[in-house]
Amino acid sequence: MADLTNVAKLEALTVIPVTAPLQGRAAPPGSKSITNRALLVAGLARGTSHITGALKSKDTALMAQALRDMGCTVDEPDATSFTVTSSGALKAPAKPLFLGNAGTAMRFLTAAVTLADGTVVVDGDEHMRKRPIGPLVAALTSVGVVARDTNGMPPVTVEGQGHFGAGRVEIDGGLSSQYVSALLIAAACANGPVEVALTGPNIGARGYVDLTLAVMRSFGAVAEQIGDAAWRVAPTGYTATDFVVEPDASAATYLWGAAAITGGQIDLGLQPGDFTQPDAAAAAVIAQFPHMPAEIDGSQMQDAIPTIAVLAALNATPVRCTGIANLRVKECDRTAALSTELNRIRPGLAEEQGDDLIVHADPGLAGQTLPTRIETYADHRIAMSFALLGLKVGGLSILDPGCTGKTWPEYWQVMHDLGVRYD
Missing domain, CATH: 3.65.10.10 (Enolpyruvate transferase domain)
Incomplete structure (x- = not known):
């Protein structure tokens, strides 16, 4: 098992798929x-x-x-x-x-x-x-x-x-x-x-x-x-x-996503409507997994799009994320990063069309072991979102896991406390 006492020094963390729904209570950090x-x-x-x-x-x-x-x-x-x-x-x-x-x-x-x-x-x-x-x-x-x-x-x-x-x-x-x-x-x-x-x-x-x-x-x-x-x-x-300061809605998307992808229930201590931050709107989309809509407008919840995109990989039907041109000027070009890393897992899983991101859903990936080293581009949101996919797809190694310290230093420990294990 991985030692989480100094994640910043780890080259990679491999997420071990869970065998039961994630249940428990977890608090996102301050916004x-x-x-x-x-x-x-x-x-x-x-x-x-x-x-x-x-x-x-x-x-x-x-x-x-x-x-x-x-x-x-x-x-x-x-x-x-x-x-x-x-x-x-x-x-x-x-x-x-x-x-x-x-x-x-x-x-x-x-x-x-x-x-x-x-x-x-x-x-x-x-x-x-x-x-x-x-x-x-x-x-x-x-x-x-x-x-x-x-x-x-x-x-x-x-x-x-x-x-x-x-x-x-x-x-x-x-x-x-x-x-x-x-x-x-x-x-x-x-x-x-x-x-x-x-x-x-x-x-x-x-x-x-x-x-x-x-x-x-x-x-x-x-x-x-x-x-x-x-x-x-x-x-x-x-x-x-x-x-x-209220809790961070962008961070909350990973907890909502972890519950949705595993069929579990995680108590954040507050409801999506309690947030004033725009990314809280993602809760309604995530709650529809594995039947998220065919088109999702990300213009007003941009930091939630990495979470939504990795969930879309296991959605029942393809998902197009629109209104996300700004993702190209975040910590990295997140649209390109999401497409590239999804395609590392399975070629053809995602594509860029202009500034849109299309994820060609493949729910059959769940339960498979597909050894893949996920490049995170020094981007905390790429690391945290792809960790969610590792809850259902075996072999996903998240490189530079310490980059999550940018906004949530305790992310890996919080997920561990909910029952997630790593190599």
């Missing part, structure tokens, strides 16, 4: 999306904020360290809490902010560091340097911010002026809703009212903008939607507060 929003806004708020129910992972650790580097005090009194004390202003750090492959931190801080007084370089690892940020930089420069990206990618150099200019800023949110959220968060610290307007008809995962606005309002911001494609943010700044 990564909400934790990083709350951390940043607390760093922009004057006073001391207490954030509880938070996620402690690679992504949130990178955000917390960036705030420390810019003069905030960030303490961690226990495994699910942060205490953030700030003057309400950010200081230019002595060195570039390193954000690994944390897309939320990269996009949000690129806008927020305009509030620092001095030059700030925002950078990441080799994966992050392949993820686009040009539209956000262009939007910032349109309102007078001096910022330079690197051929549309990080690193980004921002000449912070200690404030965010007022007026209207336009952004194409079709590639990532994080661009919109980044501008909204910074806008509350502007010299005057700011209107953030979409230039295109579409926005990726609009529900995440609603999450951003909810966090901002919890810290005293005044923001309102004006029409279908714009928001007006008042220059209130932020006030320190106590904030409770």
